[in-house]
Amino acid sequence: MIDYNEKPILIFWETTKACGLACRHCRASAMENSLPDELTDEDAKLFINSITEFGKPYPVLILTGGDMMRRKNIDFIIEQAEEDGIPVSISPAATDLLTYDRIKYFQKHHVLSASLSLDGNKEMHDWLRGNGVYDKTMELIKLMNAMHMKLQINSVVMRKNIEQLPELLKNLIINNVKTWEVFFLIQTGRAIDSEDLTALEFEDINHWLLFAMNYGITIRTVESPIFRRIIDQGNNNYSGKLYYELVDKTIDLLGIPEKRNIPSRISNTRDGKGIIFVGYNGDVFPSGFVPYKLDNIKEKSIVSIYRNNETLKLLRDSSNFEGNCGICAWTDSCGGSRSRAYARYNDIFARDPACLYS
Ligand code: SF4
Numbered sequence: 113m114i115d116y117n118e119k120p121i122l123i124f125w126e127t128t129k130a131c132g133l134a135c136r137h138c139r140a141s142a143m144e145n146s147l148p149d150e151l152t153d154e155d156a157k158l159f160i161n162s163i164t165e166f167g168k169p170y171p172v173l174i175l176t177g178g179d180m181m182r183r184k185n186i187d188f189i190i191e192q193a194e195e196d197g198i199p200v201s202i203s204p205a206a207t208d209l210l211t212y213d214r215i216k217y218f219q220k221h222h223v224l225s226a227s228l229s230l231d232g233n234k235e236m237h238d239w240l241r242g243n244g245v246y247d248k249t250m251e252l253i254k255l256m257n258a259m260h261m262k263l264q265i266n267s268v269v270m271r272k273n274i275e276q277l278p279e280l281l282k283n284l285i286i287n288n289v290k291t292w293e294v295f296f297l298i299q300t301g302r303a304i305d306s307e308d309l310t311a312l313e314f315e316d317i318n319h320w321l322l323f324a325m326n327y328g329i330t331i332r333t334v335e336s337p338i339f340r341r342i343i344d345q346g347n348n349n350y351s352g353k354l355y356y357e358l359v360d361k362t363i364d365l366l367g368i369p370e371k372r373n374i375p376s377r378i379s380n381t382r383d384g385k386g387i388i389f390v391g392y393n394g395d396v397f398p399s400g401f402v403p404y405k406l407d408n409i410k411e412k413s414i415v416s417i418y419r420n421n422e423t424l425k426l427l428r429d430s431s432n433f434e435g436n437c438g439i440c441a442w443t444d445s446c447g448g449s450r451s452r453a454y455a456r457y458n459d460i461f462a463r464d465p466a467c468l469y470s
Contacts, residue, residue, distance in 0.1 A: 116386040117428055119166040120418060121379065124174045124389045124400055125159075127151075127183035132207050135229075135241045137268060137297060146184065149393045153188050155410060159390070160192045165415040172199045172224065176400070178392070179205035181214070190221050201225045203266075206241075206249040215259055225262035227293065228252055230283070232267075232276040240268070253287050264291040266334075269317060271309060274354070277317070278362040281324050285366065294321060295334040296466065298401040299455045314466040316354035318342045323359055326369035335401055335449045337382050338467050341442040343374065383450040384427040388418055398427060401451035404460055427460065435463030436470045 114121055130146040131138075151159065163170060173193055180186060181204045193200045201224045204210050218226070230249050231237050237246040256263045265284055269277070284292055299308060309317070318339050321331050333339040347355075381387050384398030391397065394409040396417050406424060407417045418424065426432045430447040431439075437448035448464025456465045463470040 114169075114386070116381070117425075118419060119415075120171045120386050120388045121381065122174055122387045123163065123171045123414070124176055124387065126177060126390065126392045126400065127175050127180045127186065127189065128178040129392050130182040131177055131179040131205055132182065132209070133179070133205050133242050133245060137240065137270070143178075146178075146182070147392060150183075151392065151394050151410075153185055155394060156189050157192050159394070159409050159414065160189070160196055160198060162409070162413045162415060163198050164196055165413065166418075168197075170198050172201055174201045174203060176203040177205070179207065179209070181205065181207065181209040187217070190218065190223065194221050199224050201227070203227045206245055206252050208248075210252055212255065212259070215256065215261055219259070219261060225264060226256060227264040227266050228256075229266045229268070230280065232273040232280055236273050236276055250287075253289070257288055263289060264293055265289050266293045266295060268295050268297055269309070270297045271313075274309075274313065274317065274358075275361075277320065278358055278365050281327065281329070281362060282365045284329060285327055289329065291330045291332070293332045293334055294336070296336040296449075296452075298335050298449070298451045309466070311466055311468045311470075312352065313354060314338065315342075315468050316352040316358070319347055319350050319352060319355045320358040320362075322347055322374065323355075323369075324362065325374050326372050327362075327366060328370075328372065335399075335451055336466065337446040337449060338442075338464070338469075340380065340445045341467075341469075344442065344445075380445045382427075382447050384424045385447075388414070388424075390414065396421075398424065398460070399451055402454045402460065404454060423460070433461050433463065434459070437463045437467070440469055 128146045128150055129143055180202055206228055228249055231240050234246040267280060318336060319342055322342055325331050383402055387399060389397045389400040390409060396406045396409060397404060406421045427450060430443040433447060437443060448467060448470060450460050452464050452466055453462035454460045
């Protein structure tokens with residue numbers, strides 16, 4: 113059991129802001145070219161070396177962007193991490209830069225897994241990420257499957273694509289995707305106000321995700337820690353209208369699922385507790401969705417920041433949260449999204465407005 117006061121299990125590193133896509137909701141507000149104050153190779157080497165000071169087992173380093181494929185000298189980073197024994201996963205954009213040869217290279221250097229984004233049908237996905245991106249993504253899913261590259265699909269949930277969730281689930285199951293990470297939009301970067309969901313919609317969709325796990329796919333949520341409350345509560349007494357609409361549509365598409373044993377516990381991480389985010393220039397944040405700068409890795413080591421930063425210490429103790437998030441039965445395992453609290457109330461310790469209980 114990892115003590116989240118001592119080390120995270122995941123370190124997200126925005127290796128570059130550069131990206132060839134221009135997704136409408138981009139967290140990073142990514143751009144065509146990298147910024148001049150991006151971490152240098154020397155900074156990158158020192159940063160990767162410093163992760164070993166957390167001690168084994170080392171956290172997984174997740175290389176994101178922008179598009180990590182456009183980070184100058186990404187191979188240097190991959191190989192440095194390999195030399196130091198740091199496990200790496202990648203989160204590339206679906207572009208022509210991600211080829212058979214590049215995937216082979218990542219496999220040769222022991223990259224654990226890759227994640228790609230898919231947010232709905234072709235029309236929806238291309239509206240969000242640009243023309244042709246859906247076809248490219250599907251091509252890459254098939255290629256990675258054929259190459260036995262461990263793959264995770266990430267999807268953004270927003271009002272515009274709620275109705276498509278059952279269809280998206282079917283697409284993932286047909287394509288043998290085993291892990292689905294469902295991200296609930298936060299109003300940051302280029303995210304769009306009108307796409308935010310009501311607390312009731314959050315509740316319904318999270319209950320539907322619990323139902324969807326009966327089809328044998330592992331589902332994790334991002335910025336929706338209430339999913340842990342809902343796993344605890346189960347679906348037996350739940351009667352939300354949208355939930356039933358989604359369930360009916362799913363059964364129409366996929367049939368009645370077998371009842372599976374869904375794990376009662378998934379890791380209790382949240383922003384700054386078990387996860388940490390390092391920006392393109394070394395600035396450190398509790399997550400990639402909360403623009404609350406804690407420090408910079410060029411000034412202090414990531415280990416010192418993670419263990420000793422006063423805000424992080426307060427964030428790891430849920431009794432510091434306002435409203436029911438500080439006292440409800442799930443305060444420790446859930447605690448609410450700190451990113452959403454900050455986006456809505458400009459207060460990282462505020463209640464999570466997405467929860468009916470908060
Ligand atoms: S009130 Fe807060 S801590 Fe409790 S379940 Fe809701 S979001 Fe989680």
